[in-house]
Amino acid sequence: MNYRMMGxxxxxxxxxxxxxxxxxxxxxxxxxxxxxxxSFLITMLATLGVAGVLFFLCKNAKKGFYAREGLVCVGLSWLIMSLVGCIPFCASGEIPKFIDAFFETASGFTTTGSSILSDIEALSKGALYWRSFTHWVGGMGVLVFLLAVAPREKKNGGFTMHLLRAESPGPIVGKLVPKIKQSAMILYILYIILTLLDVIFLVLDPEMPVFDAVCTAFGTAGTGGFSVRNIGLSYYSPYVQNVCTVFMLLFGANFTCYYFLLMRNFKGFFRNTEIRAYFGWVFISTVMVFINIRSLYDTAEEAVRHAAFQVASITTTTGFASTDFDTWPTLSKSILLAMMFIGACAGSTGGGFKVQRVILLVKDLRRNIHQVLHPNEVRTVSMDDQRVSEKVLKNTGMYLIAYVLIIVISTLLISVDGFTLTTNISAVAACTNNIGPGFEQVGPTLNYAGYSAFSKLVLIGDMLAGRLEIFPILVLFSRSTWKKSL
Amino acid sequence: MKILIAGGGKVGDTLTRQLSAEGHDLTLIDCNASVLEAAMDKYDVMAIQGNCAVKDVLIEAGVDDADLLIAVTATDELNLLCCMTAHGINKNLHTIARIRNPEYRKQFYEMRDTFALSMTVNPEGQAAEEIARLIQYPGFLKLDTFAKGRVEIVELRVLSDSKLVGAKLSNMYSIVKSKILVCAVLRDGEVIMPDGNFELRADDRVFVTASKSNLSDLLENLGIISRKVKRVLICGGGKVSFYLAGRLEKAGVSVKIIEKDPARCEELAQQLENTTIVLGDISNRTLLESEGISNYDAVVSLTGMDEVNIITSLYAHISGVRHVITKMGRVDNSSFLGSLPIGSVVCPKELCCNNIVRYVRAMGNQTGAAIAVHFIADGMAEAVEFVADESVKNCGVPLKDLKLKPNILVSCITRGGKTEIPDGNSSFNVGDTVVVVTNSNNSVYKLDDIFE
Incomplete structure (x- = not known):
């Protein structure tokens, strides 16, 4: 492996x-x-120093950067980033226990939004800002940021594709324009513009402090879910909640489609299967939840607002809460749980299994059922008028297996702590899918502080695996990754 | 520039590598997904899957605002159709098509008009041209022409019994008695940009700049007897062989081609009247011996298999043939094969790529940009030709007073038809043609790039 280039x-x-x-x-x-x-200042200087030394040591890196290096590099970067990011919380004593600070930062970078804090407002503003900012940078990915701003490596441009592929969510990762640097830049520019719009719409509410607006926008943009208030988004006005609903949905859509819009390719946007399915699901779920919870609220407006907000929040894997949805009827909770697993669109800042994968699997399943009846028929799977290669379908199937295994094993591991089954399953689902709050003991009004250090580590692993789509984290534990020769 | 490349074969791949390193926006079109995936992994390009002559595919690849389309798929007809379709969508598009079928060779110019092509490339034809040139100057491994043919960069191997072994470069003039400049030395697979104290060793491959008129002196004084080549044996009867034999026939050289496919033999026999065509398998040593391989002045291995070519050339070398030329299909192998005595290595695909890259550079020619680029020393060094214009710094300053970047050498200055091999007192003025040699760590796109 090319350790120097990775360094x-x-x-x-x-x-x-x-x-x-x-x-x-x-x-x-x-x-x-x-x-x-x-503590922030010292961490910053120390990190800069370490980065400088590491860069100097790895100055004469050879070329040769392949899929293996890309995966390991992304996995390690995120792990190290979370470790470094938690130092200020620890050192300043704002989150005294290391494992808690690590959990909080990993949850931030992976845009999960699961918290171990019971009194969020006790933190200083700087720490709160950092907590929310990790969402923003983790949403689009720090390596994508690196690709966008770092100078182009001469005659070795190709390695960066492995990084993009390892960090970006979705079964098929492509580029918008021929140069990777420009593709990454376009993504970040779209991201920054949308975030700014979000901030502007939020501060239009006179009650909304600018600091809260920025932090909430960060949480929305990264589809993270950290709020700076103890009671979450229910602290703010209905207007703010509605703005958040809209922007959560926007950030959960595929960013490639925004590029289509920018290029005036409206057909490409509105005919996109994933976009249609995504908004379709959100609409149907909202209607169903609304009918189901109508009786709990005084006005229809309130019921619609909460239904839409919660569906958007869970589908895009943001995890904000405008109300305690743990008190909702089982049907609504089941819908939300199902949405947890589906998640947002590929190529968005959201997590989960991804709408695109679900569509691919359903199409593949339909084909297989058809082939059981007509064994000799040859059929291909296509999406948006393009054939999906068998390799992608196979990888999607494999991803499903890895995904299910991780959820089952993690649930087993954290069951040691003795919480209820719903709590454990929803905790693992909420972490792996980068949502944040689950049900019962980890519901929107409660937090993850009750879990043991071991369970927290398992959940940190789940969050990282969920954000990086499992494989960059899995390869870190594979023996063949570290072998000198294959 | 925005460039589309249709076809991700060997030429497409080499072009992608070269052009993406030069910072162009590349989109590769191919119908094979695995080829595209490999290209995406290696280079910074966008990949579109599909038939490159289909309008929708071209539009998806962004032909509307592209500057250049290079069609290098396996079939000539597809290349032509691709260029024509693309030109129909975007009238300002430059198009380059690879056309390799010899049957079309007489209508290249007409096709250019009909299909609105900016350029056609014919790798096999170019390779034949290159080989013919090498045969005319036996003793050199490779020849590159600059400044409208007035200057050549030639490659020589220092043989163990040569006068050059142990010679310092500062003493070169007293040995070769003509003004030449050693601009690069390839030793143990590494390129060295030598200075005056550099000592040559046996088996070094030396790249020398000289004016055309000095070339024969150079050969003579080095003790490389330049006997005119009269008899040439060509192994393999492919397209290159056909072009080469035609050329050599015209020059009055007697040519024999050995080919194993009877039908192809008949075809060749019908098209090449003065060439002897022999049916047989060249990997059969008895056949080569019975055809009298050692009596030939030059043996050219041109089969489609690199391995067979290498073996044949080695055998020809052992049989005492003075001049051996080997064709290679894969560009990347030539670097480590340089140590074998297989003579000059010619790679049609590389020649074709160089040609296209040259066109691309000329297209993007702002003031002071390179007008020609040749890759020497297995692609590890390049010789770049510039015309000094008003914008160039340091005109008229003697070279010894200039601070150049490391590993850059001004190897030749041509002024008003006269070629000067520069020394410390030389300088270039506005309007001069300057050839600069540099290793691939530097990127010299403008003449100003050579200064510190």
């Missing part, structure tokens, strides 16, 4: 992470949280 890339990610810490330092300085500021 170089990891050193660059670290340098960017350190650079991002400058904002919390400034915020802390402004509010006078001395200890927190100092």
């Amino acid at each position: 170089k890339i990891i050193s660059q990610t670290l340098a960017f992470e350190a650079a991002f810490m400058i904002v919390p330092v400034i915020i802390c300085a402004g509010e006078g949280a001395g200890r927190t500021m100092l």
